Amino acid sequence: MTGGLISIFIVAVFIENFVLNQILGICPFIGVSNKLDSAVGMGFAVTFVMVMAGVVTWGIQTFILVPLGLEYLQTISFILVIASLVQFVEMVVRKTAPALYQALGVFLPLITTNCAVLGAALLNIKKGYGLVEAAVNSLGAGIGFFFALILMAGIRERLDTAEVPSAMKGAPITFVTAGLLATAFMGFSGLV
Amino acid sequence: MTLMQHLLKGFWKENPIFVIALGLCPALAVSSSLVNAVGMGIAATFVLLGSNIIVSLMRKIVPKKIRIPIFIVIIATFVTIIDKLIAAFSPSLSASLGIFIPLIVVNCVILGRAESFASKNGPMDSIMDALGMGAGFTIALIMIAFFRELLGEGKLFGYAIPFFNSDPALIMIMAPGGFIVFGLLIALKRHMEAKGDAR
Numbered sequence: 001m002t003g004g005l006i007s008i009f010i011v012a013v014f015i016e017n018f019v020l021n022q023i024l025g026i027c028p029f030i031g032v033s034n035k036l037d038s039a040v041g042m043g044f045a046v047t048f049v050m051v052m053a054g055v056v057t058w059g060i061q062t063f064i065l066v067p068l069g070l071e072y073l074q075t076i077s078f079i080l081v082i083a084s085l086v087q088f089v090e091m092v093v094r095k096t097a098p099a100l101y102q103a104l105g106v107f108l109p110l111i112t113t114n115c116a117v118l119g120a121a122l123l124n125i126k127k128g129y130g131l132v133e134a135a136v137n138s139l140g141a142g143i144g145f146f147f148a149l150i151l152m153a154g155i156r157e158r159l160d161t162a163e164v165p166s167a168m169k170g171a172p173i174t175f176v177t178a179g180l181l182a183t184a185f186m187g188f189s190g191l192v
Numbered sequence: 193m194t195l196m197q198h199l200l201k202g203f204w205k206e207n208p209i210f211v212i213a214l215g216l217c218p219a220l221a222v223s224s225s226l227v228n229a230v231g232m233g234i235a236a237t238f239v240l241l242g243s244n245i246i247v248s249l250m251r252k253i254v255p256k257k258i259r260i261p262i263f264i265v266i267i268a269t270f271v272t273i274i275d276k277l278i279a280a281f282s283p284s285l286s287a288s289l290g291i292f293i294p295l296i297v298v299n300c301v302i303l304g305r306a307e308s309f310a311s312k313n314g315p316m317d318s319i320m321d322a323l324g325m326g327a328g329f330t331i332a333l334i335m336i337a338f339f340r341e342l343l344g345e346g347k348l349f350g351y352a353i354p355f356f357n358s359d360p361a362l363i364m365i366m367a368p369g370g371f372i373v374f375g376l377l378i379a380l381k382r383h384m385e386a387k388g389d390a391r
Contacts, residue, residue, distance in 0.1 A: 123291060171375070175378070
């Protein structure tokens with residue numbers, strides 16, 4: 001059991017990295033990776049919401065949608081759960097940890113439309129995971145996102161001082177860099 | 193703006209992918225073959241059209257404070273419809289697009305158009321806007337997929353192309369190829385525009 005969980009985690013973080021291998025959550029990946037500290041904030045917020053959403057949506061699928069034969073409501077109910085969860089997390093964090101709220105504040109509302117969160121929830125169900133496996137897979141997905149974001153932010157801080165042809169400045173060079181980073185991540189395939 | 197301008201602006205000048213850079217995840221993830229790109233483009237256009245019409249018709253009765261959740265529910269309804277339609281009529285397309293069909297819900301192009309256009313304009317204008325933006329999204333996907341399928345598999349729409357199919361670069365149909373082709377295409381578009389301005 002533990003071995004299985006560890007391999008799910010490693011697969012989610014490195015081999016099937018959400019950003020660089022499955023291409024989910026590109027908008028925040030490109031949008032927030034220009035500064036290292038905001039990348040850290042976004043990474044934490046996404047990981048947190050992802051694990052919560054993974055657990056809650058698993059519960060909804062198993063205890064409500066499947067017994068009642070309402071699987072076709074999956075998309076609609078999951079997105080509502082994620083949207084309200086993000087609101088809820090925002091309120092709790094604001095009340096209990098103002099310092100953390102200061103750091104994460106602007107990123108929290110953005111997470112609703114981060115397709116990696118909904119993607120992780122849908123993949124948990126699709127792969128037929130149990131509760132613990134779903135939580136571990138979501139955690140791995142979140143940490144993988146965090147990891148990719150930080151790597152990219154580190155590279156982009158260097159890229160600022162580099163001489164880039166004028167047509168390639170900004171978004172184009174960022175995407176090509178992401179492509180090279182994704183190539184590097186392909187080296188992890190075969191790890192498990 | 194006239195109806196025609198609403199329709200045409202999405203094709204190139206305000207292309208949702210290349211210019212506004214919205215909805216990138218599906219654009220990069222399903223553009224590994226032309227068939228997937230066209231399928232995704234049609235699905236997204238359908239959802240965009242449906243949500244734009246409903247949002248535009250309801251724009252005067254939706255309370256401002258809760259408009260985003262309402263828009264998301266409207267969009268999710270149309271996504272569920274198209275998801276089931278594709279699964280029923282084209283199981284192979286449904287299998288190859290996988291979770292990217294339900295993920296149309298969080299495609300920012302659709303919520304973006306609902307929020308910035310359909311909630312402020314009448315149904316006729318919104319239909320044109322949806323068709324134009326949907327076509328622009330599809331065009332962008334087809335452009336990316338054209339290069340990826342040609343270079344990565346040596347095929348176009350599944351038909352082998354001589355010369356290219358002798359030794360295809362497999363990496364182009366994997367994730368890195370998507371990022372690189374997309375980056376180079378935006379650079380190309382900018383370069384063309386910079387040249388146009390200079391003239």
